[in-house]
Amino acid sequence: MKWLNSIFNKKEKKENPEISPERLENGWDEVFDATFSGDLDKMLSVTELKTKPINRHYLLQTIISETYKLRKEEKYRNICIEHSEKHLKEFSEIAIELKKNDSGNLPRVSTFQNYATLLTELGEYEKAISICKMAISFGLNDGTKSNYQGRIDRINKKMLNNK
Numbered sequence: 001m002k003w004l005n006s007i008f009n010k011k012e013k014k015e016n017p018e019i020s021p022e023r024l025e026n027g028w029d030e031v032f033d034a035t036f037s038g039d040l041d042k043m044l045s046v047t048e049l050k051t052k053p054i055n056r057h058y059l060l061q062t063i064i065s066e067t068y069k070l071r072k073e074e075k076y077r078n079i080c081i082e083h084s085e086k087h088l089k090e091f092s093e094i095a096i097e098l099k100k101n102d103s104g105n106l107p108r109v110s111t112f113q114n115y116a117t118l119l120t121e122l123g124e125y126e127k128a129i130s131i132c133k134m135a136i137s138f139g140l141n142d143g144t145k146s147n148y149q150g151r152i153d154r155i156n157k158k159m160l161n162n163k
Helices: 002-010 021-025 030-035 040-045 053-069 074-100 110-121 125-137 147-161
Strands: none
Touching: 030 040, 030 053, 040 053, 053 074, 053 110, 074 110, 074 125, 110 125, 110 147, 125 147
């Protein structure tokens, strides 16, 4: 996280900045620029580019966060699901790099809670619970008092009430 903050604070505010060797060395590639552009289409256009794991993490998390807010619309819900699956599939590798850059700690990763909530809304309770268990296995915190275990308990309750 310190790494990201230092880059973000120094990031130049330019349209289509040239990707110089110095910028690349600091992690400022096309993926980084797209992530902080505020432009979902631009973010989606760089999802297949090779980049540093940390840039990949923040790109996917940002796409998920933006589309999660718009999940009532099928188009955005589908994008959210697709990129949540990608993020979780790649997270083991990404977590290693995130820990290296933050004194062995993982930042809060909203993908897990957003995806678990979306799955719960869709009635996919078992899958939502498995996402919460995955978050627990990484030692993640969802920012709530009861954490992911409380989320699991609430999902189980909903599942029982909807049978």
